[in-house]
Amino acid sequence: MPTNPPPAPPRRGGSASGPRTVLVLGAGLAGLLAAAALAPYADDVLVVERDAPDPASVPDPARAPAPAGGTRAARRGLPQARHAHMLWSGGADAIEALLPGTTAAWLGAGANRVPVPAAMVALSPGGWYRLWPESHYLIAASRPLIDAGVRSRLLAAHPNVRFLYGAQPTALVGCASRVHGARIRCADGTHTEVPACVVVDATGRGSRASHWLAALGLPPVACETIDPGVAYATRRYRAPAPTKDWPVVTVQADARLGGPGRFGTVLPVENDEWLVSVCGSRGGNPTSRNEDFEPFARGLRSPLVADLIARAEPLSDVVLTRSTANRRFRYEKMRLPAGFLVLGDAACALNPVYGHGLSVAAQGALAVRDTAAKAAGRIGSPGFTRRAQRALARPAAAAWLLASGGDLHFPGCTGKSPTALDDLAQRYINRLIHTATGNHTATTALTEVMTLRSGAGTLLGPRVVWAAVTGPGQPRLSGPPLPPAVAEVLSRDPLPEIRHR
Incomplete structure (x- = not known):
């Protein structure tokens, strides 16, 4: 697990150019973690966010969990907050290193720590995985709870962090060689320029960073896009059994079968609820109609997800998101102006099917903190942000x-055609996935x-x-390995169909 940072150098109350102010654009998870990474080395951190939080609808880890069926509000600028998110151990460890105590806050508010692969009922393209002993873990919780836990720990640990809600950036202030701040449109429609020694763009998929840099006279940033046309539909359910110690259930697609890829996940979250997400690639998208949700799940490679939700009570309508393309801006390969960083989905946005967005943002923020520590806290020095941008690109x-690698091989994927090297790599991965159905070494490596x-x-x-050469070593499972609690739920009769409308 990453260690805590060394003590920050004494604050000098500013420099020849004024106080060491960090300006973070966006208060999603990436923005909150960027603030945590740089706060020990700054006099002042201002986080600018367009959407104001709603304390009545966002769970607060400092209080008891909300009652079952309580509101789960998503910020207008974060529609994906209503979908299932997996925070893998690589990301959770990074957040804990940045903000110690966050994991305890999540678990205290009802989040679940799921041992992997011991509590991961997963159908891979190669078959069902076995429930091997724990080697890793994931945090299963709603996105509002994850963000609220990080926000509360951030404010408790770093009193120099402030928030400006109802405002959004419109341009960078500076030139091609150095950014000195950003121009902000406030809630009342007025504009102001906020000076800063470091500006971090954490505004997500809607980032305007490439346009802001072009306005400063920089050349276009290289961008890669791979879009399998995935649509993502989610519904919230009251779980028919306590979610503590309940496994994550996931049915993955197999691109080798031809036709659209379809996925499904049952994530046990706080308040004894399930977040159930299904998705399909181009030509096989789910809809936002409640009556279509269970039939779509029944069309997956296994009916397990559909069988589970047939025995659970829906608590919400279906929500649908289509903004899922993989898109990576190669900021680390260009000569960015000093004082400017791009983090999270603004730099590298990933298909949410794989559940990596939160973890990549967390590891990127940890890389920024470690870069600042190596620079002895001199975050205003000319080379700091360029080194930090290269460092945060590595976990992505x-x-x-x-x-x-997976998305390229689904029909209708746009942006790039698979090369011979891509095909070779995918064949090796598929061989490893097949091997992992009966080989602990392969399972541990993939995990x-x-x-x-x-x-x-x-x-x-x-x-x-x-x-991979020798193969699984054990026979393929004929069906999912069901923990007793899951088998007990499946032994019940489905709920009347009318309750699922």
Whole structure:
């Protein structure tokens, strides 16, 4: 687990250019973690956010969990907050390193710590995985709870962090060689320029950073896009059994079967609720109609997700999101102006099917903090943000390979055609996935990479390659390995169909 940062150098009350102010654009998870990463080395951190939080609808880890069926509000600028999110151990460890005590706050508010693969009932393209002993874990909670836990720990740990709600950035202030702040439109329609020694763009998929940089005279930033046309539909359910110790259930697509890829996940969250997400690639999208949700789930490679939700009471209508393309701006490869960073989905947005967005943002923020520590806290120095941008791009690279490698092979994927090297890599991954259905070494290696505890190079270790050569070693499971609680729920009669409308 990453260690805590060394003590920040004494604050000098400013410099020749004024106080060390950090301006963070966006108060989503990436923005909150960017503030946590830089607050020890700044006099003042201002987080600018367009959407005001609603204390009545956002769960607060400092209080008891909301009653079952309580409101789960999503910020207008974060529609994906209503969908299932997996915070893998690589990301959760990074958040804990940045803000110690966050995990305890989540768990105290009802989030679940799910041991992986011990409580992961998963159908891979190669078959059902076995429930091997725990090697990793994930945090299962609603997105509002995850963000609220980080926000509360941030404010408790760093009193120099302030929030400006109802405002949004419209331009960078500076020139091609140095950014000195940003121009902000306030809630009353007025504009102001906020000076800063570091500006962090954490505004997500809607980032305007490439346009802001062009206005400063910089050349276009290289951008890669891989879009399998995935639509993502989610419905919230009252779980028919307590969600503590309940597994994550996931049915994955297999691109080798031809036709659109379809996925489904049952995530046990706080208040004994399930967040159930289904998605399909181009030509096989789900709809936003309640009556279509269970039939779509029944069309997955296994009916397990549909069988579970047939025995659970819906608590919400279906919500649908289509903004899911993999898109990576290569800011680390251009000469960015000093004083400017791009973090999270604004730099690298991933297909949410793989559940890596939160973890990539967290590891990127941790890389920024470590870069600041190595610079002895001199975050205003000319080379700091360029080094930090290169550092935060590294954890995104592994997640990009996993997402793009799988998505390239679905019919109708746009943005890039798979090369011979892509095909070779995918065949090796498919062989490893097949091997992992009955081989603990292959399972552990794939889980190590999937949870972002290590890079894709782990899959090329001698023991892993040998496992891929020799194969699973155990017979393929004929059906899902069901923990007793899951088997008990499935033994019940489905609820009347009218309750699912």
